[in-house]
Amino acid sequence: MPARDLHNKPFDEGTKTKLEIYRSYVRAWLQVFLHADAFRGKPLQFFDFFCGPGEDSTGEPGSPVILINELLLERTKIAQRSHAIRIFFNDQDVAKIDNLKRLCSTKSLPWQPRFESLDFAEAFKKVKSEIGMGPSLGFIDQSGIKHITRNVFNVLTQAGTTDFIFFTASSFKWRFGDLLAPEIDFPENVSYTDVHRVLANKYREWAPRGMFIGHFSIKKKSNIYGLLFGSHWRGMQKFLEVVWKLDPACGEADYELEADTPQGEMYFEQGKTGFKKRKVEVFQAQLSELIADRTLTTDKAVFLHCLTNGFLPRVSKDVYMRLRDGGVLKNAKATFPRYSADAMESPRKIDL
Numbered sequence: 046m047p048a049r050d051l052h053n054k055p056f057d058e059g060t061k062t063k064l065e066i067y068r069s070y071v072r073a074w075l076q077v078f079l080h081a082d083a084f085r086g087k088p089l090q091f092f093d094f095f096c097g098p099g100e101d102s103t104g105e106p107g108s109p110v111i112l113i114n115e116l117l118l119e120r121t122k123i124a125q126r127s128h129a130i131r132i133f134f135n136d137q138d139v140a141k142i143d144n145l146k147r148l149c150s151t152k153s154l155p156w157q158p159r160f161e162s163l164d165f166a167e168a169f170k171k172v173k174s175e176i177g178m179g180p181s182l183g184f185i186d187q188s189g190i191k192h193i194t195r196n197v198f199n200v201l202t203q204a205g206t207t208d209f210i211f212f213t214a215s216s217f218k219w220r221f222g223d224l225l226a227p228e229i230d231f232p233e234n235v236s237y238t239d240v241h242r243v244l245a246n247k248y249r250e251w252a253p254r255g256m257f258i259g260h261f262s263i264k265k266k267s268n269i270y271g272l273l274f275g276s277h278w279r280g281m282q283k284f285l286e287v288v289w290k291l292d293p294a295c296g297e298a299d300y301e302l303e304a305d306t307p308q309g310e311m312y313f314e315q316g317k318t319g320f321k322k323r324k325v326e327v328f329q330a331q332l333s334e335l336i337a338d339r340t341l342t343t344d345k346a347v348f349l350h351c352l353t354n355g356f357l358p359r360v361s362k363d364v365y366m367r368l369r370d371g372g373v374l375k376n377a378k379a380t381f382p383r384y385s386a387d388a389m390e391s392p393r394k395i396d397l
Contacts, residue, residue, distance in 0.1 A: 067111060079126060094186075100144075109145055133161070177205045180207075245258060337397065360384075365381070
């Protein structure tokens with residue numbers, strides 16, 4: 046199956062969505078590390094393994110130019126905090142790398158990127174010992190699904206202070222099964238629209254404790270693609286802020302996973318009709334039960350449970366209020382559970 050060249054024509058809407066997520070996350074990532082005293086003076090590292098020529102046929106910026114532009118916006122802050130910037134751009138197509146070099150030369154960059162024209166396996170082998178030697182962000186925009194093997198995933202998830210985003214053709218795995226990425230045991234009877242969600246769950250099974258895996262599905266014509274994201278809790282919170290802004294209903298797709306209006310349901314055993322609950326409503330009901338039965342006993346535990354399940358912790362605010370109004374939650378105003386990052390730094394016990 047020959048790879049399609051996305052750069053010899055204008056980017057489609059799915060590619061633009063992918064790049065918007067990347068741009069938004071680079072911006073958020075920089076804000077974290079440019080304001081954390083623990084990382085002052087540390088090198089900030091960026092690895093783009095399928096960087097392309099830097100633009101599409103109309104001059105629309107691709108991932109490497111997006112990164113360069115975001116870094117230039119923070120140039121003063123980077124210098125003030127004495128950060129070295131290390132950038133690794135790779136693409137197997139020499140002509141694309143030559144074009145990217147030309148684009149970078151026009152920007153008078155204070156940091157000199159490294160350029161390589163290697164296949165992914167060679168490029169990854171060349172730099173894998175560097176990943177995590179300072180805050181690192183990896184972007185792997187593969188055109189299929191084969192490159193993120195278990196070994197590659199382990200390197201990315203076990204390197205310290207490392208976030209990564211990779212692109213994957215989820216519906217190809219759904220269609221071709223073990224002929225693609227045979228390490229991933231894909232269950233049968235998965236619905237087409239759920240394919241990326243299910244694939245993301247397989248990667249979550251591989252992830253070590255403390256590593257959060259996020260996902261976002263992108264539909265391109267008849268195929269479902271998607272982004273997989275990996276980080277620790279603070280990065281996961283930033284990623285979720287990006288994707289819930291793109292998809293306010295579910296936070297996980299650029300196509301409809303839930304209908305715009307409540308879906309009617311028949312409850313034949315009870316002899317009545319009702320409405321199917323939204324994803325957020327279902328999660329909040331489950332969260333309420335986990336708090337009420339003391340499975341989650343602190344606001345920190347609730348905060349992490351939300352992130353693990355792909356929800357911004359603010360969804361817990363309504364849950365706390367309902368439990369209080371129902372007489373279940375006894376916390377006074379001064380000790381009321383929080384849903385901000387303060388819950389991570391100084392957890393409060395949930396009093397029932």
